[in-house]
Amino acid sequence: ETHAFLNGPTAVEMAHRLAALNFNCMWYEEPALPEYPDAIAEIRRQISLPVCVGERLHSRYMAKRVLDANASDFLMPDITRCGGISELRKIAILAESYNIPIAPHNPNGPISTIASAHTMATIPNFFRQEFMLKDVPWRDGCLSQPLPVHDGYFTLPDRPGLGFDIDESVLAAHPGLRKVPAGRAFYV
Template sequence: MRITRVKTYIVDGGFRPWTFVKVETSDPGLVGWGDCTDWGSPGPVAATVERYAERIIGKDPMASEAIWWELSAFSVRHTGGIAYKAMSGIDSALWDIRGKVLNAPVWQLLGGRMRDKLRLYWSHCGSTRAGPWTQKLGLRPVRTIADLEELAREVLERGFTAIKTNLMPLEDDPDGTGVPSGVGDAPSSVLRHAERIIGTFREALGPDVGIALDVGFHFKLGGAARLARALEPYDLMWLETETLDAAALRTIRDSTTTTICTGESLFGTADFRPFLELHAQDIVMPDLAWNGIAMGRRLADLAHAYDVLFAPHNCHSPLTTLVSANVCATVPNFYILEFDVDDAPWRDDLMSHPFEVQDGHLILPERPGLGSDLIESELAKHPPDHYPDAR
């Protein structure tokens, strides 16, 4: 059996493009699907996959480890970033093939499941509905604090036990203009705005529902520390803040009782190691569409060795959800998995076997490989839209 063809598909994912990889083999009908979605650069990622295809056509698709490290060596001058994303899309497709050949779910190949369902949190809770995509996605907009309160009731009705939100503009909040585009500080107006959003959710959801706030790279060390301290009364599930300086993040963590999560923009063990060695965070959040299945499992194990929880970044396509689920099912330090409830209405139409969510939990698929194929005729119905800053 040999790899005969590698194809990429850029598909409309509602508020972001989805980038898929299909690996075909010499065995008739045997293919694997992977995901390497990048919200900002789908074109360059897809082009890199196609460049790597030149090196792997003719190879054994069961040799995913050898292929990963060959591509890693080939990419040594541009490790991480777009190279890792392209490698990861190929890697997950090869694991999908391996599972189909061996008639086993990927989680079985990783050592067997430790759980048969995965706790989910509702990601971008409020911020998706506060954005420009509500009409396209068929959602009721969030414009006011009362809208947040109504959304919180929906969260409870649908059985979710945790959410993640963002700073977003609110018409009835005088400080509610969203995230400042400044130098990374956290002025009092931003702190008040964050407290109104988190305070509204906490009051409406009660004390036992987890609440996370994702601020990405918006704040430098001092600003992130001020924000973390301001939010201490609300008992966050975590504050998600990013920096490439592990020592800076450790300083933030030392300054507050708020739980700190990071890692979606880190690649491989080399990037994560200094953060883990410094115990700079309570929870790591690798993106498995950008790190692949084998590396994702290594990162979970490395985090476990440092007594750190594992909660993968998972706001891309439904295929990334399956990739993440197959890894999360097998590791002892799994905490919770991200999930976009407010997603493209055609998400399930793309899948031969849509996944099942019950009471805020993802039911682990039992089918061989990742658990579902993609339907190419359905992919064709959803060409990429125009997304700000995405090419």
């Protein structure tokens, strides 16, 4: 994960150094900003690691530019940034036409995890779902029941909607930050 903070030559050099370590690297994530798909494609041509792009994609139109440039081996749109369930599905369907797997970005809370999991259950090119467990002690408490994760697998609930009720009193007890300087926080 480079968070797209590297320039092209540095991204290429880092990828070569990582590849030389001979460990099982799933992918090289965000080597450049998705607004520059041609730059990502050039990096991809020069390295041996698979490239994953997408946590900063805001729409299927941005995803199409990445796919048209042949800039990625995997797409990882974030349901909280790309426009929700409908847009995530559209991005996944578009990626399927390019034979690109989807691995949604999701360092977020349980609600986005559930929404992403439900969406991915309908996607034939789904690969993996990123999610955090127990990273924030009170997060599971905001749901009517804990996330059903066993041995790394998520079981979709069979209740209506997303399958969980939200305990708004837990959310109210943790209101979050109202004003965060841009350089101090990455995820909201």
